[in-house]
Structures are given as structure tokens and as C-alpha cells.
Amino acid sequence: MxxxxxxxxxxxxxxALRAFSAxxxxxxxxxxxxxxEVRETLVAAVLSDLGAWDLxxxxxPNDLEAAAALCRSAGYWALPYPVAERLARPTDLDLDGLxxxxxxxPEGAIGGLASRWGAVTLRGVRSRAVSTAATGPAFTVALxxxxxxxxxxxxxxxxxxxxxxxxxxxxxxxxxxxxxxxRLRKQFGQPLSAFQGVQFQLTDAEVERSGLEIxxxxxxxxxxxxxxxxxxxxxxxxxxxxxxxxxxxVCHQLHGAIGFCDETTLSWLSRxxxxxxRLPFGLSATRDELTxxxxxxxxxxxxx
Amino acid sequence: xxxxxxxxxxxxxxxxRRLVKEHVPADFLGAFTDNPADLEAAxxxxxxxxxxxxxxLAWPEEFGGRGASVWEQTVVREEMWAHxxxxxxxxxxxxxxxxxxxxxxxxxxxxxxxxxIARGEVIWCQGFSEPEAGSDLASLRTMAxxxxxxxxxxxxxIWTSYATMAQWCFLRARTSKxxxxxxxxxxxxxxxxLVPMNDPAIQVRPIRSMMGPHHLNEVFFDELRVTEAxxxxxxxxxxxxxxxVLSFERVGIARYARCERMLVGAPAAMxxxxxxxxxxxxxxxxxxxxxCRRARLLAYQxxxxxxxGRIQPAxxxxxxxxxxxxDQDSAEVLMEIISTVPRDDAATAYFRAEVEDHWxxxxxxxxxxxxxxxxxxxxxxxxxxxxx
Numbered sequence: 001m002x003x004x005x006x007x008x009x010x011x012x013x014x015x016a017l018r019a020f021s022a023x024x025x026x027x028x029x030x031x032x033x034x035x036x037e038v039r040e041t042l043v044a045a046v047l048s049d050l051g052a053w054d055l056x057x058x059x060x061p062n063d064l065e066a067a068a069a070l071c072r073s074a075g076y077w078a079l080p081y082p083v084a085e086r087l088a089r090p091t092d093l094d095l096d097g098l099x100x101x102x103x104x105x106p107e108g109a110i111g112g113l114a115s116r117w118g119a120v121t122l123r124g125v126r127s128r129a130v131s132t133a134a135t136g137p138a139f140t141v142a143l144x145x146x147x148x149x150x151x152x153x154x155x156x157x158x159x160x161x162x163x164x165x166x167x168x169x170x171x172x173x174x175x176x177x178x179x180x181x182x183r184l185r186k187q188f189g190q191p192l193s194a195f196q197g198v199q200f201q202l203t204d205a206e207v208e209r210s211g212l213e214i215x216x217x218x219x220x221x222x223x224x225x226x227x228x229x230x231x232x233x234x235x236x237x238x239x240x241x242x243x244x245x246x247x248x249x250v251c252h253q254l255h256g257a258i259g260f261c262d263e264t265t266l267s268w269l270s271r272x273x274x275x276x277x278r279l280p281f282g283l284s285a286t287r288d289e290l291t292x293x294x295x296x297x298x299x300x301x302x303x304x
Numbered sequence: 305x306x307x308x309x310x311x312x313x314x315x316x317x318x319x320x321r322r323l324v325k326e327h328v329p330a331d332f333l334g335a336f337t338d339n340p341a342d343l344e345a346a347x348x349x350x351x352x353x354x355x356x357x358x359x360x361l362a363w364p365e366e367f368g369g370r371g372a373s374v375w376e377q378t379v380v381r382e383e384m385w386a387h388x389x390x391x392x393x394x395x396x397x398x399x400x401x402x403x404x405x406x407x408x409x410x411x412x413x414x415x416x417x418x419x420x421i422a423r424g425e426v427i428w429c430q431g432f433s434e435p436e437a438g439s440d441l442a443s444l445r446t447m448a449x450x451x452x453x454x455x456x457x458x459x460x461x462i463w464t465s466y467a468t469m470a471q472w473c474f475l476r477a478r479t480s481k482x483x484x485x486x487x488x489x490x491x492x493x494x495x496x497x498l499v500p501m502n503d504p505a506i507q508v509r510p511i512r513s514m515m516g517p518h519h520l521n522e523v524f525f526d527e528l529r530v531t532e533a534x535x536x537x538x539x540x541x542x543x544x545x546x547x548x549v550l551s552f553e554r555v556g557i558a559r560y561a562r563c564e565r566m567l568v569g570a571p572a573a574m575x576x577x578x579x580x581x582x583x584x585x586x587x588x589x590x591x592x593x594x595x596c597r598r599a600r601l602l603a604y605q606x607x608x609x610x611x612x613g614r615i616q617p618a619x620x621x622x623x624x625x626x627x628x629x630x631d632q633d634s635a636e637v638l639m640e641i642i643s644t645v646p647r648d649d650a651a652t653a654y655f656r657a658e659v660e661d662h663w664x665x666x667x668x669x670x671x672x673x674x675x676x677x678x679x680x681x682x683x684x685x686x687x688x689x690x691x692x
Contacts (some may be wrong), residue, residue, distance in 0.1 A: 002306040003374060003601075003608050065305065117685040151449040185554060199684035200677075206687055207622050214601040215594075220306045288583070291590040296571035296578060301600070302382060302561060303568040 002219060012050075013069025019046050019259045026265050029272060030052065032080030035114025036135045038282070043081045053084065058091050058158060061224045067265065068165045068220055075169025075261040078265075078272045082109055084162035085117075090155045093118060097271040099129060100159045106143040110134025119145055122230070122289060124153035138275050140160045157229030161219045164233075165241040167276045168216055170269050171247045177266050178202070178251040185256075198254060205250040208243035215239045228300045234290040235299055243281045244273055279295045307604075309375040313394045316376050316617055320358070323644040328390045331654055333661050335392030336466070336518035341600030343469065346392030349426025353391065355588050360422045367406055367414070367423040374611040378392065378604070382561035388658075393466040395557075396419040400549050401474055405498075408537035408545055413498065417472070429501070431461040431475035431523060432546070439678050442475075442543065443513040446525060448477040449495070454531040455479070456506075457497065460524050467508045467521035473499050476527075476542050480606050487540065494542035505529065514664050550661040555606050556673055557625045559666075561635040566658060567592055570641055573655035577645060585640055591635045599627040621679040628669040628676055635659070635666040 004010070023046040024031070032039045047053070058068035068086045074083040086097040087109070088139065096115035099108040103121055110117055112135055119129040127145035135141055179202070182192035192198045213238050222232040248270050252259045259266045279291070298304040327349050335346035343461035351357040354612040362377040363369025372380075384391055391398070402421045403415055420426040437444040446459025457477050467473070480486075480493030484528035499506070503530035511520040537545045567589060571578040578586075609615040638659040645652050 001309055001604060001608065003605050014567050060305075067566070125385065173419055175687075183688065196681075199688070200680045202687055203622075203625065203680040203683045206683060207625050210622050211598040211602060211626055214605055215598055217305055218307060218597065218601055221307045224305070235597065239598060267381065284587075287587045287591055290594070291583070291587045292594065296591050298571075299566040299590070299597060301564055301593070301597055302386070304567045 002084050003214070005069055005217070005220075006062055007089060007258045008062060008068045009065035011175045012066045013073050015075035016050055016070050019050055020073060020079055023076055024044075025253035026268065029078045029268055032112075032139075032260075033160070036139055037111050039080045039139070040095040040114070046085065046176060047081070052238050053282075055087060056091075057162070058085055064158075064224060066161060067252070068216070070171070071165035075166035075171075076173045078170060078173075078269050080272075081094050082113070084158070084166045084273040085110070087287065088155070088162050089119075090118065092151075093126065093206065095101045095128070098128050098157060098159045098282045099143070099153060101143060101145070102179055102285070106145055107140055107275075107279050108143055109141075109279070110143075111139040111141040115167050118148070119142075119143060119153070120152040120155050120159060122156055124156065124271035125151070126155070138272050140279070153230070157223050159217075160230070160233035160237055161216070161223060163276050164212070164216055164236050167273060168209075168212055168246055170273050170276070171243060172246055174266060174269050175205060175209055176200075176249040177264070177269075178254050181258075186295050192254065201250045201254060203290070208246040212236075212239050222300075231290070231293055233297060234286060234293065238286050238290055243288060244277050247282070248273065275281035280296070307601075309379065310373070312373065314374040316358075317379045317383060320380065322350075323352060323358075324383070324387045324390060325674075326562045328387060329430065331657075332388055333392060333657055334388045334516075334535035335390070336516055338517055341357075343392060346390055346394075347424070350394050354422060355504070358393065359424050360402065363397075363402060363422070364406070365506045366375075367402070367418050371649065374607050377629075378555075378558070378607055381555065381558040385558045386565040386622040386659075388528055388562070391424070393427045393429075393469070394413070394424050396422075396430065401472075402427045404474075404476060404545065404549050405536065407548065408496075412533065413536065417498065426472060427466055427470045428468045428472050429464050429465060429470035429474045429521075429523075431477075431499075433463045434460060435462050439675050439689065441546070443495070444478060444494070445477060446475075446477040448479045448495060448530070451529070455497075456531055457525045457528040457530060460522060462511075462520075462530055464508075464521045464523045465519050467501070467523050468510055468518055470501050473501055473506075473523070474536075475499050476546060479524075479528045480540050491543040492623075494541050494546075495539050496536040496542040496545050497530050498536050499534060500528055500530060515605065515668060516661075516664065531565060540589075550617075550674075556604050558603065558655075559570055559669060560596050560603065562632055562662065564596040564600070566638055567634060569655070570638065573652055574641065574645070575651065581641060583646060585637070588637045589641070592630070592637050593629045595626075595633065599623065599630045600610050602626055618682045621683035621686070624674065624679045625683070627676045628679075631666040631669040639663050 028042050055063045055067050057064040071084040085099050088098045089095050093120035098118045101119040117129040120129045126148045129143040129145055131141035132144040133142050184194050219232050219236040225228050230289055255266055329345055365371050371661040372484045405417050429667040434444045447479040448457045450457040480489050505526050507524040513520045543650045549623045606620045606623050609619050642656045644661045
């Protein structure tokens with residue numbers, strides 16, 4: 001049993017972290033917020049240098065792990081570009097990226113981007129997607145869909161899993177920032193980290209973060225095996241949304257008022273995590289869909 | 305990434321499930337009930353495992369084991385706990401008393417204690433907790449006073465599982481007071497004794513509890529005479545031995561396995577009633593299955609670290625927090641599911657009994673074997689020491 005990404009993927013993720021830092025780090029999302037149309041320009045060179053678009057996550061298990069590591073690093077810096085969605089592009093359609101959408105209100109965080117986007121529903125209906133309105137918060141836009149076919153069931157798993165890796169990177173960073181803050185910030189003559197009430201909140205958040213991490217790895221393995229990929233991707237998504245809720249709530253609480261200010265990175269991470277947590281559907285709808293799919297047989301495991 | 309446990313582990317799982325089906329009564333809810341037949345069934349099952357070399361398969365071959373892989377050991381933990389631990393109290397002897405005796409025991413102690421454990425013939429209890437020493441184990445007050453060439457032990461242990469049926473106790477007592485000689489900290493001056501429970505100087509008082517009989521007891525020691533031959537490991541260094549004991553039990557019981565088996569079994573047990581459950585309740589059921597998977601994978605991560613010799617005390621803490629909460633949360637969901645069925649429904653009688661037993665036992669999950677607060681302290685220390 002191997003529970004870690006392969007060495008090459010791990011190293012690739014670390015290289016990406018350094019490259020995104022050198023390309024501007026936290027300033028990238030701040031620049032993109034004021035001018036969404038420059039999003040692509042801001043990150044095109046660094047992603048190209050990393051060979052991001054040479055990865056074939058649908059064809060090669062090692063590339064799949066490298067893609068996951070890249071998404072995690074992109075999440076760490078709240079990179080203002082849908083790396084996961086680009087990497088999830090289908091192999092049989094001439095599209096630059098793929099977004100899983102709900103049937104009722106298709107949306108995606110592709111505001112300001114000129115790429116050719118596709119959309120897929122959980123039932124496998126594939127469409128071309130173009131934005132129909134001005135860019136909203138965290139680059140979200142409503143999408144106008146033109147149906148292509150209904151052959152996209154096999155595309156859904158990866159397109160659900162990779163954004164969860166982006167969200168995992170955001171949680172990694174939020175925890176790191178919070179630990180640094182509570183070590184530094186003093187109240188009543190001692191660092192916040194000395195208070196057990198603070199320590200215990202931190203552990204609750206870490207249990208969620210580490211639980212998401214191991215489920216995200218499991219989902220990669222499931223994708224490569226190809227048996228119950230969509231069920232497993234939905235289970236991962238449920239865990240990711242729950243974890244993000246706990247982690248961001250704790251991190252905001254422990255940062256105090258400063259965490260809401262744009263001078264702290266947490267404020268940016270928290271806002272830009274929203275599309276990943278709400279689209280294509282939030283906690284309740286994800287759980288409902290998972291429940292419907294599990295029927296009476298349950299999630300694949302020791303006894304099913 | 306590869307989450308396959310391998311062929312040997314898969315075969316073992318199939319074999320264990322077959323043995324459980326053939327030799328464990330269909331209505332079994334664990335060995336520790338008011339019905340003596342349940343304990344007899346567990347003792348019989350242990351002999352069956354022992355005869356097939358499956359009781360101590362993790363032990364080194366020189367001590368009668370098979371040197372099984374950590375994943376085979378994981379399968380045993382999962383299958384036994386999932387099926388209400390049909391080894392009874394044997395897991396304690398097999399999982400940590402035996403390995404500790406192998407590491408610290410004299411030849412005589414190994415010859416005396418290891419064969420009966422390997423045959424599944426002996427029950428051990430653990431004399432650690434005291435009224436004034438719960439999570440703070442080093443504060444124990446049970447004293448062993450020098451008396452000629454031996455000691456006289458007096459004191460009280462509490463929460464001692466299986467003490468009414470155990471033949472031996474893995475007892476920790478203070479042999480040197482803090483401030484005397486080299487003993488400067490309360491973790492020093494502690495010694496492990498292996499003592500027979502049939503000595504008249506030992507009195508056991510069962511404590512009635514919601515967990516059922518035999519789970520909780522008080523044990524009183526009134527000038528129990530022991531000799532050098534009863535001491536395990538170095539005198540005054542019992543703390544190190546216990547830390548080692550705990551390292552054998554990083555993963556502990558595989559609570560997630562029973563949760564998963566019962567959750568997966570719920571639709572079949574409920575029959576047509578399953579579709580009549582509120583959507584919200586079935587949604588919680590699905591969520592619990594995800595949490596079972598999460599806890600199981602976190603357990604595998606701990607096993608993997610331990611196997612690679614890279615484990616730190618805090619590495620298991622996150623898993624322990626996740627799995628103990630899972631135990632309680634899944635018990636709540638299962639209780640709510642079965643509560644929709646009339647109590648006199650014969651078709652769901654065993655499932656109800658399982659669920660109610662699971663719920664009662666799960667209430668102690670965040671207290672037993674290291675409270676959830678201790679796990680949080682361990683984890684937060686590690687996080688604050690190294691960053692996320």
C-alpha cells in the first residue's frame with residue numbers, strides 16, 4: 001500500500017509552489033481581482049514553464065498525481081486561474097477546459113478568460129460554455145450552454161476531484177497562516193497558542209484538513225482504477241466542503257478581526273475558496289446526490 | 305498511489321470471515337455479556353484461531369507467530385472488531401502484553417506467559433488507571449514497598465476491564481517516591497509487575513455501567529506479595545515500558561470497521577422500511593460512510609508510518625480524534641434509523657441489539673485508551689512545533 005504521491009509528483013508540486021511564489025505569490029490574485037481580463041496573462045508564463053498543459057491526467061496515472069500536486073500548489077497561492085478545470089479537459093473534444101455544472105444554474109469561475117470551455121453535468125451531458133454576464137465575485141460567471149452530446153459521464157470524476165485538490169491547497173495555507181498568527185499574537189501576556197481553547201480549535205481544523213488530504217489521495221487511486229470514480233469523487237467533494245467550512249471558520253476565529261482585512265492573505269483565500277465550495281453544488285446538494293447514487297449498496301469499502 | 309493491501313491480506317480477510325460465519329453464533333454481541341455462553345464462544349473461537357496460527361500471526365516466528373505483515377495485522381483488527389471482537393479479551397494479550405513480554409521479559413517470563421497467550425488460554429487485564437491517575441497516568445499512588453527480597457503492593461486501580469475474568473494483571477506501581485534517590489520526576493520510580501489475579505490479596509469489585517458487565521471494575525491490592533521474578537523490565541523504569549506498550553496500540557481497535565459494517569448492513573436489515581426513512585436521515589447515513597472511509601484511510605496512514613519506523617506520538621492523534629467521533633456519530637445515525645421500527649419487530653431484532661450495543665459502547669470512545677483531549681493536546685503540540 002502506497003499512501004503518498006509518487007516522488008516525481010511531490011517534487012513537481014514543490015517546484016510549482018516556488019514558481020508561483022516567484023511569479024508574484026499572493027499579489028497575483030489581488031492584481032487579477034481588479035482586472036479579471038489579465039488573469040491569463042498573469043499566470044500563462046509560469047504555467048507554461050511548469051509544463052502544466054503537457055500533463056495528461058486522463059491518460060497517465062503519474063500525470064494524474066502531478067496534476068493533483070499542481071492544483072494543490074495553485075490553491076496554496078489562491079492562483080487566479082482555473083488550473084484544475086483546464087487540466088480536466090476531455091480528450092475527445094476540442095476544448096481547453098471542463099467545468100462540472102448543475103442542471104439548474106450553470107456557473108463557473110472563468111470570468112475574464114477567453115479560452116474554449118466545456119461543461120458537463122453529473123449525468124454526462126456535455127456542452128460548450130460561454131459566459132453570459134459580467135464577472136461576479138471570485139471570477140464567477142453564469143454560463144450559456146450549447147449541448148454537444150451525452151457521452152461525458154466518464155469526464156465527471158476528474159473534473160470533480162482536481163478542484164478538491166485546489167481547495168486542499170487553500171486549506172494547507174489557511175492552517176499555516178493561522179499557526180503563524182497564533183504563535184505571534186499575544187493577549188493577556190501570552191501567545192494565543194498557549195491557550196488550550198485555541199489549541200483545540202486548531203486540532204479540529206487539522207483533523208478535517210488531514211482527512212480531506214487522505215480522501216483526495218484515495219480519489220486519485222479510484223480514478224486510476226476507474227470503477228467507482230464518480231461516487232468516490234462526490235464523497236471527496238462532500239468531505240472537501242465540510243473541511244473547508246470547519247477550517248475557514250476556525251482560521252477566521254483565531255485570526256480575529258485582522259483576518260477579515262485584505263492585508264491578510266486569509267481574507268483572500270477565504271473569498272476565493274467560495275466557487276470551489278459552492279459550485280457546481282454546495283454541501284446539501286452534494287450529499288443528496290451522493291445519497292441517491294449510493295442507494296442501498298453504500299460506498300465501496302470493506303463491506304460493499 | 306496504491307491502496308491495495310495485497311493478496312495475502314485479501315485471502316486472510318476471506319478466511320477470517322468464513323471462520324466467523326462458521327464458528328461465531330449468529331446472535332453474538334461480544335464475549336462480555338450476562339450470558340456465560342458468549343464468553344465460552346469467544347474462548348472456543350480463540351482456540352480455533354490459535355490452531356490455525358491466526359491468533360498471534362503478527363508475532364515473530366520464534367515465539368510461535370507467523371511474522372505477518374502490518375496489513376495482515378490490520379485485516380485481523382478490522383475483521384475482529386467489525387464482528388464484535390469474537391476473541392473476547394484476547395486482543396490485549398496478543399496485541400501488547402505478549403509483544404511487551406517478548407521485548408522486556410526474562411526467558412522464564414517468556415516461557416511462562418507467551419505460550420498460554422498464543423494458545424488463547426489466558427485473559428489479561430491492565431492495571432494502569434487509578435482514581436487520582438486517569439489521563440495523568442504518572443500520578444498513580446499504588447505503592448510497592450520493599451519487603452525482604454520482594455515487595456508488598458498496596459493500592460487501588462479503577463476502570464480495569466475484564467478484571468473479574470482475568471488470570472493475570474499487567475500492573476504498574478510506584479517503587480520509588482519522587483525526590484528519593486534518582487527519582488526526580490513523577491514519570492520515574494514506576495515499575496511493571498506481572499501478577500496473578502487469584503491471589504487473595506487482590507479484590508475485584510465490578511462497577512455496574514451502561515457499557516455492560518465486565519467492562520469496568522475496581523481492583524484493590526492489600527499487601528500483595530511479589531518477588532523479583534514478577535518484575536517486567538528494569539526497576540523504576542516502567543514509564544518507558546508503558547510508552548512502548550502504547551506504541552503497539554497506536555491504531556488501537558478498528559472502530560471504523562464495525563461502524564462501516566453496520567452502516568452498510570442497515571439497508572438490508574431494514575428491508576422495505578429503508579426507502580421510507582426521511583431523506584435527511586439517509587443523507588446522514590451516506591455522510592457517515594464517507595467518514596468511515598476517512599477514518600480507515602487515516603488508520604492506514606498511521607500503520608504505514610509505524611511500519612516505516614517514522615511514527616511520532618502525535619501522528620496517530622488526528623486519526624484517534626476522527627475515529628472516536630465517527631464511532632459516536634455513526635451510533636447516533638444508526639440509533640435513529642432503528643428507532644423508526646417497532647421494538648417488537650422480529651426481523652430487525654438482532655440489528656437493533658447490535659445498534660444499541662454499539663451506541664452504549666461508543667459513548668466511551670472519546671474517553672477510553674487516551675481521552676480525546678489528550679489526543680488534541682498531542683496534535684496541537686506537534687502542529688505548533690513544526691507548522692501545518
